[in-house]
Amino acid sequence: MSGAIDRLRAWSVELEGSTRPVALIRIGVASLILVRYADEVAMFRTVSPIGVALCVLFFVATLAMLVGLRTRAAVAATSLVLVTMYFVFGPTPGVHGWNHHHSYVLMVSTLLLNLMPCGTSYSVDRVLALRRAERQGLLPPAERGSLWAQRLFALQLMAIYFWTAVDKSDWAFVSGQRLEQTMVWVYSNRPLDWLLTAPWFTVPASTAVLAVEYFLAVGLLVRRLQPFAIPMGVMLHLTFYVLLPVTTYSASMVLLYLAALDPDAVHRFIDRLQGHHGATADPHRL
Amino acid sequence: MGRARIARRLAFCAIAAFVLLAPMFPHVFNIHGKLLRPWMMYSDVGVGLLKGDFRIVEAGSTRNVAPLELMGLERYPRLRHYRFEQRVLRDGDLGRIAATYCATMPAGARLSFDGAVGTRGGWRPLKADDLCGSAHVGRD
Numbered sequence: 475m476s477g478a479i480d481r482l483r484a485w486s487v488e489l490e491g492s493t494r495p496v497a498l499i500r501i502g503v504a505s506l507i508l509v510r511y512a513d514e515v516a517m518f519r520t521v522s523p524i525g526v527a528l529c530v531l532f533f534v535a536t537l538a539m540l541v542g543l544r545t546r547a548a549v550a551a552t553s554l555v556l557v558t559m560y561f562v563f564g565p566t567p568g569v570h571g572w573n574h575h576h577s578y579v580l581m582v583s584t585l586l587l588n589l590m591p592c593g594t595s596y597s598v599d600r601v602l603a604l605r606r607a608e609r610q611g612l613l614p615p616a617e618r619g620s621l622w623a624q625r626l627f628a629l630q631l632m633a634i635y636f637w638t639a640v641d642k643s644d645w646a647f648v649s650g651q652r653l654e655q656t657m658v659w660v661y662s663n664r665p666l667d668w669l670l671t672a673p674w675f676t677v678p679a680s681t682a683v684l685a686v687e688y689f690l691a692v693g694l695l696v697r698r699l700q701p702f703a704i705p706m707g708v709m710l711h712l713t714f715y716v717l718l719p720v721t722t723y724s725a726s727m728v729l730l731y732l733a734a735l736d737p738d739a740v741h742r743f744i745d746r747l748q749g750h751h752g753a754t755a756d757p758h759r760l
Numbered sequence: 761m762g763r764a765r766i767a768r769r770l771a772f773c774a775i776a777a778f779v780l781l782a783p784m785f786p787h788v789f790n791i792h793g794k795l796l797r798p799w800m801m802y803s804d805v806g807v808g809l810l811k812g813d814f815r816i817v818e819a820g821s822t823r824n825v826a827p828l829e830l831m832g833l834e835r836y837p838r839l840r841h842y843r844f845e846q847r848v849l850r851d852g853d854l855g856r857i858a859a860t861y862c863a864t865m866p867a868g869a870r871l872s873f874d875g876a877v878g879t880r881g882g883w884r885p886l887k888a889d890d891l892c893g894s895a896h897v898g899r900d
Contacts, residue, residue: 487772622768630779637783637799651882655806659836
Protein backbone atom coordinates (compact mmCIF):
# COMPACT_ATOMS: atom_id res chain seq x y z
CA MET A 475 0.00 0.00 0.00
CA SER A 476 2.70 2.47 1.02
CA GLY A 477 4.63 1.44 -2.13
CA ALA A 478 1.65 2.40 -4.28
CA ILE A 479 1.31 5.74 -2.49
CA ASP A 480 5.02 6.40 -2.96
CA ARG A 481 4.72 5.62 -6.68
CA LEU A 482 1.69 7.92 -6.93
CA ARG A 483 3.60 10.70 -5.17
CA ALA A 484 6.62 10.20 -7.43
CA TRP A 485 4.29 10.34 -10.45
CA SER A 486 2.52 13.48 -9.30
CA VAL A 487 3.58 15.98 -6.60
CA GLU A 488 7.19 14.79 -6.29
CA LEU A 489 7.78 14.67 -10.05
CA GLU A 490 11.08 16.19 -11.08
CA GLY A 491 12.74 16.02 -14.43
CA SER A 492 13.45 17.62 -17.75
CA THR A 493 11.72 20.92 -18.41
CA ARG A 494 11.65 20.34 -22.16
CA PRO A 495 8.12 18.84 -22.30
CA VAL A 496 6.55 21.76 -20.41
CA ALA A 497 8.51 24.19 -22.57
CA LEU A 498 7.11 22.49 -25.68
CA ILE A 499 3.63 22.71 -24.17
CA ARG A 500 4.22 26.44 -23.51
CA ILE A 501 5.25 27.04 -27.12
CA GLY A 502 2.38 24.93 -28.44
CA VAL A 503 -0.26 26.56 -26.25
CA ALA A 504 0.98 30.08 -27.10
CA SER A 505 0.89 29.22 -30.82
CA LEU A 506 -2.65 27.86 -30.52
CA ILE A 507 -3.77 30.96 -28.60
CA LEU A 508 -2.47 33.11 -31.45
CA VAL A 509 -4.11 30.89 -34.07
CA ARG A 510 -7.43 30.97 -32.22
CA TYR A 511 -7.73 34.62 -31.17
CA ALA A 512 -5.21 36.83 -32.98
CA ASP A 513 -7.53 37.67 -35.85
CA GLU A 514 -10.39 38.51 -33.49
CA VAL A 515 -8.47 40.81 -31.10
CA ALA A 516 -6.16 42.43 -33.68
CA MET A 517 -6.08 46.24 -33.80
CA PHE A 518 -8.09 46.44 -37.03
CA ARG A 519 -11.03 44.83 -35.19
CA THR A 520 -11.07 47.17 -32.20
CA VAL A 521 -14.04 49.46 -31.67
CA SER A 522 -13.38 50.65 -28.11
CA PRO A 523 -10.50 51.63 -25.80
CA ILE A 524 -11.00 48.32 -23.96
CA GLY A 525 -10.48 46.51 -27.24
CA VAL A 526 -7.24 48.43 -27.83
CA ALA A 527 -5.98 47.53 -24.33
CA LEU A 528 -6.94 43.88 -24.83
CA CYS A 529 -5.18 43.81 -28.19
CA VAL A 530 -1.93 45.29 -26.83
CA LEU A 531 -1.87 43.07 -23.74
CA PHE A 532 -2.83 39.98 -25.74
CA PHE A 533 -0.07 40.32 -28.31
CA VAL A 534 2.68 41.43 -25.91
CA ALA A 535 1.90 38.67 -23.39
CA THR A 536 1.30 35.84 -25.85
CA LEU A 537 4.33 36.60 -28.01
CA ALA A 538 6.56 36.86 -24.92
CA MET A 539 5.14 33.52 -23.74
CA LEU A 540 5.79 32.00 -27.15
CA VAL A 541 9.47 32.93 -27.25
CA GLY A 542 9.98 32.54 -23.49
CA LEU A 543 10.98 36.10 -22.67
CA ARG A 544 10.43 36.85 -18.96
CA THR A 545 8.43 33.66 -19.12
CA ARG A 546 6.82 33.71 -15.69
CA ALA A 547 5.46 37.22 -16.15
CA ALA A 548 4.44 36.48 -19.73
CA VAL A 549 2.50 33.34 -18.78
CA ALA A 550 0.83 35.19 -15.89
CA ALA A 551 -0.18 38.06 -18.18
CA THR A 552 -1.48 35.67 -20.85
CA SER A 553 -3.49 33.88 -18.15
CA LEU A 554 -5.04 37.19 -17.11
CA VAL A 555 -5.98 37.96 -20.71
CA LEU A 556 -7.52 34.53 -21.31
CA VAL A 557 -9.46 34.51 -18.03
CA THR A 558 -10.88 37.94 -18.92
CA MET A 559 -11.75 36.80 -22.42
CA TYR A 560 -13.43 33.61 -21.16
CA PHE A 561 -15.38 34.95 -18.18
CA VAL A 562 -15.97 38.60 -19.06
CA PHE A 563 -16.18 38.83 -22.85
CA GLY A 564 -17.12 35.19 -23.56
CA PRO A 565 -20.76 35.42 -22.44
CA THR A 566 -21.45 38.79 -24.13
CA PRO A 567 -23.70 38.86 -27.21
CA GLY A 568 -21.82 38.96 -30.48
CA VAL A 569 -18.76 37.18 -29.11
CA HIS A 570 -18.78 33.57 -30.21
CA GLY A 571 -16.62 30.75 -28.99
CA TRP A 572 -14.59 32.60 -26.36
CA ASN A 573 -16.29 30.54 -23.65
CA HIS A 574 -16.45 27.27 -25.59
CA HIS A 575 -14.66 24.13 -24.52
CA HIS A 576 -11.69 24.71 -26.84
CA SER A 577 -11.20 28.17 -25.25
CA TYR A 578 -11.46 26.63 -21.78
CA VAL A 579 -8.73 24.10 -22.63
CA LEU A 580 -6.41 26.91 -23.76
CA MET A 581 -7.18 28.98 -20.65
CA VAL A 582 -6.68 26.12 -18.19
CA SER A 583 -3.47 25.02 -19.91
CA THR A 584 -2.05 28.52 -19.61
CA LEU A 585 -3.12 28.77 -15.96
CA LEU A 586 -1.38 25.48 -15.16
CA LEU A 587 1.80 26.62 -16.92
CA ASN A 588 2.14 29.25 -14.15
CA LEU A 589 2.94 26.39 -11.79
CA MET A 590 5.82 24.98 -13.82
CA PRO A 591 9.30 26.07 -14.91
CA CYS A 592 8.20 26.28 -18.52
CA GLY A 593 10.78 28.94 -19.39
CA THR A 594 13.81 26.86 -18.41
CA SER A 595 14.06 25.23 -21.86
CA TYR A 596 13.57 26.50 -25.40
CA SER A 597 13.31 30.14 -24.43
CA VAL A 598 14.99 33.52 -24.64
CA ASP A 599 15.32 33.24 -20.85
CA ARG A 600 17.49 30.16 -21.37
CA VAL A 601 19.68 31.91 -23.92
CA LEU A 602 20.24 34.73 -21.43
CA ALA A 603 20.92 32.22 -18.60
CA LEU A 604 23.49 30.41 -20.75
CA ARG A 605 25.25 33.69 -21.59
CA ARG A 606 25.34 34.63 -17.91
CA ALA A 607 26.79 31.24 -17.00
CA GLU A 608 29.36 31.52 -19.78
CA ARG A 609 30.46 34.98 -18.60
CA GLN A 610 30.80 33.74 -15.04
CA GLY A 611 32.61 30.56 -16.09
CA LEU A 612 29.86 28.34 -14.71
CA LEU A 613 28.31 25.19 -16.14
CA PRO A 614 25.18 25.69 -18.22
CA PRO A 615 22.08 25.72 -16.02
CA ALA A 616 20.33 22.36 -15.96
CA GLU A 617 17.13 21.88 -17.88
CA ARG A 618 15.52 20.32 -14.85
CA GLY A 619 13.03 21.36 -12.24
CA SER A 620 10.10 20.46 -10.04
CA LEU A 621 7.24 19.39 -12.27
CA TRP A 622 4.68 18.84 -9.53
CA ALA A 623 1.90 20.42 -11.57
CA GLN A 624 2.67 18.70 -14.88
CA ARG A 625 0.40 15.75 -14.14
CA LEU A 626 -2.51 18.14 -13.61
CA PHE A 627 -2.54 18.49 -17.40
CA ALA A 628 -2.89 14.74 -17.63
CA LEU A 629 -5.71 14.75 -15.09
CA GLN A 630 -7.42 17.49 -17.09
CA LEU A 631 -7.24 15.26 -20.16
CA MET A 632 -8.64 12.38 -18.12
CA ALA A 633 -11.54 14.53 -16.90
CA ILE A 634 -12.38 15.75 -20.40
CA TYR A 635 -12.41 12.25 -21.91
CA PHE A 636 -14.30 10.72 -19.01
CA TRP A 637 -17.03 13.32 -18.66
CA THR A 638 -17.54 13.76 -22.39
CA ALA A 639 -17.93 9.98 -22.61
CA VAL A 640 -20.45 10.08 -19.74
CA ASP A 641 -22.41 12.69 -21.69
CA LYS A 642 -22.49 10.36 -24.70
CA SER A 643 -23.50 7.28 -22.73
CA ASP A 644 -27.10 7.14 -23.82
CA TRP A 645 -29.13 5.42 -26.52
CA ALA A 646 -29.46 8.62 -28.54
CA PHE A 647 -25.68 8.70 -29.04
CA VAL A 648 -24.92 4.97 -29.26
CA SER A 649 -27.65 4.51 -31.86
CA GLY A 650 -25.93 7.11 -34.02
CA GLN A 651 -28.79 9.63 -33.87
CA ARG A 652 -26.87 12.48 -32.22
CA LEU A 653 -23.92 12.06 -34.56
CA GLU A 654 -26.32 12.00 -37.50
CA GLN A 655 -27.85 15.28 -36.29
CA THR A 656 -24.39 16.84 -36.13
CA MET A 657 -23.54 15.54 -39.59
CA VAL A 658 -26.86 16.77 -41.01
CA TRP A 659 -26.00 20.27 -39.80
CA VAL A 660 -22.42 20.24 -41.00
CA TYR A 661 -22.70 18.18 -44.20
CA SER A 662 -26.15 18.80 -45.71
CA ASN A 663 -25.77 19.53 -49.42
CA ARG A 664 -22.06 18.79 -49.30
CA PRO A 665 -20.34 16.02 -51.28
CA LEU A 666 -20.12 13.49 -48.43
CA ASP A 667 -23.66 14.09 -47.14
CA TRP A 668 -24.83 10.59 -48.20
CA LEU A 669 -21.94 8.87 -46.43
CA LEU A 670 -21.61 10.75 -43.16
CA THR A 671 -25.32 10.79 -42.33
CA ALA A 672 -25.89 7.10 -43.12
CA PRO A 673 -26.59 4.74 -40.18
CA TRP A 674 -23.87 2.34 -41.31
CA PHE A 675 -21.42 5.19 -40.67
CA THR A 676 -22.97 6.94 -37.67
CA VAL A 677 -23.70 3.81 -35.58
CA PRO A 678 -20.18 2.26 -35.62
CA ALA A 679 -18.55 5.72 -35.49
CA SER A 680 -20.54 6.69 -32.38
CA THR A 681 -19.76 3.42 -30.63
CA ALA A 682 -16.08 3.71 -31.52
CA VAL A 683 -15.85 7.31 -30.26
CA LEU A 684 -17.46 6.37 -26.97
CA ALA A 685 -15.22 3.33 -26.43
CA VAL A 686 -12.06 5.26 -27.34
CA GLU A 687 -12.93 8.16 -25.03
CA TYR A 688 -13.49 5.86 -22.04
CA PHE A 689 -10.24 4.06 -22.85
CA LEU A 690 -8.27 7.32 -23.20
CA ALA A 691 -9.52 8.51 -19.80
CA VAL A 692 -7.46 5.71 -18.27
CA GLY A 693 -5.03 4.69 -20.99
CA LEU A 694 -3.21 8.01 -21.25
CA LEU A 695 -2.25 7.85 -17.59
CA VAL A 696 -1.05 4.24 -17.50
CA ARG A 697 2.44 3.89 -18.93
CA ARG A 698 1.87 0.36 -20.24
CA LEU A 699 -1.25 1.49 -22.12
CA GLN A 700 0.27 4.67 -23.57
CA PRO A 701 1.69 2.96 -26.71
CA PHE A 702 -1.91 2.10 -27.63
CA ALA A 703 -3.67 5.11 -26.13
CA ILE A 704 -1.57 7.85 -27.74
CA PRO A 705 -1.92 6.70 -31.38
CA MET A 706 -5.64 6.09 -30.79
CA GLY A 707 -6.05 9.56 -29.30
CA VAL A 708 -4.13 11.19 -32.13
CA MET A 709 -6.26 9.35 -34.71
CA LEU A 710 -9.46 10.34 -32.90
CA HIS A 711 -8.51 14.01 -32.85
CA LEU A 712 -7.25 13.96 -36.43
CA THR A 713 -10.65 12.57 -37.45
CA PHE A 714 -12.44 15.31 -35.47
CA TYR A 715 -10.16 17.91 -37.02
CA VAL A 716 -10.86 16.78 -40.57
CA LEU A 717 -14.60 16.15 -40.21
CA LEU A 718 -15.83 18.82 -37.79
CA PRO A 719 -15.17 22.51 -37.07
CA VAL A 720 -13.31 21.95 -33.78
CA THR A 721 -10.94 24.96 -34.13
CA THR A 722 -7.96 24.48 -31.78
CA TYR A 723 -9.48 21.74 -29.61
CA SER A 724 -7.92 18.72 -31.32
CA ALA A 725 -4.46 20.25 -31.52
CA SER A 726 -4.61 21.36 -27.85
CA MET A 727 -5.55 17.90 -26.65
CA VAL A 728 -2.82 16.14 -28.62
CA LEU A 729 -0.27 18.71 -27.44
CA LEU A 730 -1.19 18.03 -23.81
CA TYR A 731 -0.38 14.33 -24.26
CA LEU A 732 3.23 15.44 -23.64
CA ALA A 733 2.28 16.00 -19.99
CA ALA A 734 1.34 12.34 -19.53
CA LEU A 735 4.76 11.11 -20.69
CA ASP A 736 7.89 10.65 -18.61
CA PRO A 737 9.64 14.03 -18.98
CA ASP A 738 13.12 12.47 -19.03
CA ALA A 739 12.06 10.05 -21.76
CA VAL A 740 10.91 13.04 -23.84
CA HIS A 741 14.28 14.72 -23.16
CA ARG A 742 16.20 11.62 -24.27
CA PHE A 743 14.01 11.29 -27.37
CA ILE A 744 14.81 14.89 -28.35
CA ASP A 745 18.51 14.19 -27.77
CA ARG A 746 18.34 11.19 -30.10
CA LEU A 747 16.38 13.22 -32.63
CA GLN A 748 19.15 15.82 -32.65
CA GLY A 749 21.92 13.25 -32.90
CA HIS A 750 23.12 13.29 -29.28
CA HIS A 751 23.77 9.70 -28.25
CA GLY A 752 25.21 8.23 -25.08
CA ALA A 753 28.60 9.74 -24.35
CA THR A 754 28.13 12.54 -26.90
CA ALA A 755 24.86 13.60 -25.33
CA ASP A 756 24.90 17.17 -24.20
CA PRO A 757 21.41 18.07 -23.11
CA HIS A 758 22.45 21.58 -22.11
CA ARG A 759 23.86 22.68 -25.41
CA LEU A 760 21.66 24.97 -27.42
CA MET B 761 8.58 18.19 5.58
CA GLY B 762 9.02 21.76 4.41
CA ARG B 763 6.17 24.22 4.14
CA ALA B 764 6.65 24.54 0.40
CA ARG B 765 6.28 20.80 0.01
CA ILE B 766 3.09 20.73 2.05
CA ALA B 767 1.72 23.67 0.08
CA ARG B 768 2.51 21.87 -3.18
CA ARG B 769 0.71 18.73 -2.03
CA LEU B 770 -2.34 20.66 -0.89
CA ALA B 771 -2.43 22.66 -4.10
CA PHE B 772 -2.09 19.52 -6.21
CA CYS B 773 -4.90 17.74 -4.37
CA ALA B 774 -7.20 20.78 -4.50
CA ILE B 775 -6.66 21.40 -8.22
CA ALA B 776 -6.89 17.69 -9.07
CA ALA B 777 -10.16 17.39 -7.15
CA PHE B 778 -11.56 20.44 -8.94
CA VAL B 779 -10.47 19.24 -12.38
CA LEU B 780 -11.84 15.73 -11.92
CA LEU B 781 -14.94 16.31 -9.83
CA ALA B 782 -16.29 19.77 -10.72
CA PRO B 783 -17.90 18.44 -13.94
CA MET B 784 -19.89 16.03 -11.78
CA PHE B 785 -22.14 18.91 -10.68
CA PRO B 786 -23.53 19.77 -14.12
CA HIS B 787 -23.39 16.18 -15.43
CA VAL B 788 -24.84 14.31 -12.47
CA PHE B 789 -26.67 16.87 -10.32
CA ASN B 790 -27.64 19.31 -13.09
CA ILE B 791 -26.07 22.17 -11.09
CA HIS B 792 -24.52 24.76 -13.36
CA GLY B 793 -22.15 27.61 -12.66
CA LYS B 794 -19.40 29.61 -14.32
CA LEU B 795 -16.73 27.42 -12.74
CA LEU B 796 -18.65 24.16 -13.10
CA ARG B 797 -18.04 23.40 -16.72
CA PRO B 798 -19.72 20.36 -18.24
CA TRP B 799 -17.90 18.51 -20.98
CA MET B 800 -20.60 18.24 -23.63
CA MET B 801 -18.96 18.70 -26.98
CA TYR B 802 -21.37 18.94 -29.93
CA SER B 803 -24.21 17.90 -27.66
CA ASP B 804 -26.67 20.53 -28.90
CA VAL B 805 -25.56 20.61 -32.50
CA GLY B 806 -28.43 19.40 -34.59
CA VAL B 807 -31.09 19.98 -31.95
CA GLY B 808 -34.11 21.48 -33.69
CA LEU B 809 -33.11 20.35 -37.18
CA LEU B 810 -35.70 18.67 -39.35
CA LYS B 811 -35.32 15.31 -41.01
CA GLY B 812 -37.95 14.46 -43.56
CA ASP B 813 -39.84 16.32 -46.25
CA PHE B 814 -42.44 19.00 -46.56
CA ARG B 815 -45.25 17.98 -48.89
CA ILE B 816 -47.09 20.47 -51.06
CA VAL B 817 -50.45 19.49 -52.51
CA GLU B 818 -51.81 21.88 -55.11
CA ALA B 819 -54.24 21.49 -57.97
CA GLY B 820 -54.18 17.71 -57.80
CA SER B 821 -50.38 17.44 -57.89
CA THR B 822 -47.99 16.64 -55.04
CA ARG B 823 -44.34 17.46 -54.62
CA ASN B 824 -41.82 17.21 -51.81
CA VAL B 825 -39.55 19.99 -50.59
CA ALA B 826 -36.50 19.41 -48.38
CA PRO B 827 -36.29 21.49 -45.16
CA LEU B 828 -33.27 23.47 -46.40
CA GLU B 829 -35.03 24.31 -49.66
CA LEU B 830 -38.13 25.43 -47.80
CA MET B 831 -36.01 27.72 -45.61
CA GLY B 832 -34.32 29.15 -48.69
CA LEU B 833 -30.92 27.93 -47.57
CA GLU B 834 -28.31 26.05 -49.53
CA ARG B 835 -26.67 24.76 -46.34
CA TYR B 836 -27.02 25.22 -42.60
CA PRO B 837 -25.08 28.31 -41.51
CA ARG B 838 -21.48 27.84 -40.43
CA LEU B 839 -21.81 29.31 -36.93
CA ARG B 840 -19.63 28.79 -33.88
CA HIS B 841 -22.67 28.81 -31.58
CA TYR B 842 -24.83 26.51 -33.74
CA ARG B 843 -27.92 28.54 -33.10
CA PHE B 844 -30.12 30.06 -35.75
CA GLU B 845 -33.72 31.06 -36.07
CA GLN B 846 -34.98 28.20 -38.21
CA ARG B 847 -34.82 25.47 -35.61
CA VAL B 848 -37.87 23.67 -34.24
CA LEU B 849 -37.55 23.82 -30.48
CA ARG B 850 -41.17 24.28 -29.43
CA ASP B 851 -44.71 24.14 -30.76
CA GLY B 852 -45.30 26.85 -33.27
CA ASP B 853 -41.74 26.89 -34.62
CA LEU B 854 -42.62 24.71 -37.59
CA GLY B 855 -45.42 27.07 -38.61
CA ARG B 856 -43.14 30.07 -38.16
CA ILE B 857 -40.48 28.49 -40.35
CA ALA B 858 -43.07 27.64 -43.01
CA ALA B 859 -44.70 31.10 -42.94
CA THR B 860 -42.38 32.71 -45.49
CA TYR B 861 -42.83 29.81 -47.88
CA CYS B 862 -46.61 29.84 -47.37
CA ALA B 863 -46.72 33.42 -48.65
CA THR B 864 -45.35 32.20 -52.00
CA MET B 865 -47.83 29.35 -52.41
CA PRO B 866 -50.98 29.67 -54.53
CA ALA B 867 -54.34 29.85 -52.78
CA GLY B 868 -55.73 26.45 -51.91
CA ALA B 869 -52.33 24.71 -51.75
CA ARG B 870 -51.64 22.67 -48.63
CA LEU B 871 -48.25 22.32 -46.95
CA SER B 872 -47.57 19.48 -44.54
CA PHE B 873 -44.53 17.93 -42.90
CA ASP B 874 -43.81 14.31 -42.14
CA GLY B 875 -40.49 13.46 -40.53
CA ALA B 876 -38.59 13.99 -37.34
CA VAL B 877 -36.96 16.74 -35.33
CA GLY B 878 -33.56 16.54 -33.66
CA THR B 879 -33.53 16.57 -29.84
CA ARG B 880 -30.91 15.77 -27.20
CA GLY B 881 -32.63 12.38 -26.95
CA GLY B 882 -32.36 11.65 -30.67
CA TRP B 883 -34.81 12.07 -33.53
CA ARG B 884 -38.41 12.57 -32.44
CA PRO B 885 -41.22 11.94 -34.97
CA LEU B 886 -42.96 15.13 -36.07
CA LYS B 887 -46.00 15.51 -38.29
CA ALA B 888 -47.92 18.61 -39.23
CA ASP B 889 -50.84 19.09 -41.58
CA ASP B 890 -51.89 22.23 -43.37
CA LEU B 891 -49.05 24.40 -42.09
CA CYS B 892 -50.27 27.40 -44.03
CA GLY B 893 -53.73 27.17 -42.55
CA SER B 894 -54.60 26.07 -39.06
CA ALA B 895 -51.68 23.70 -38.57
CA HIS B 896 -52.02 20.60 -36.50
CA VAL B 897 -48.60 19.57 -35.20
CA GLY B 898 -48.18 16.10 -33.75
CA ARG B 899 -45.21 14.91 -31.75
CA ASP B 900 -44.81 11.39 -30.42
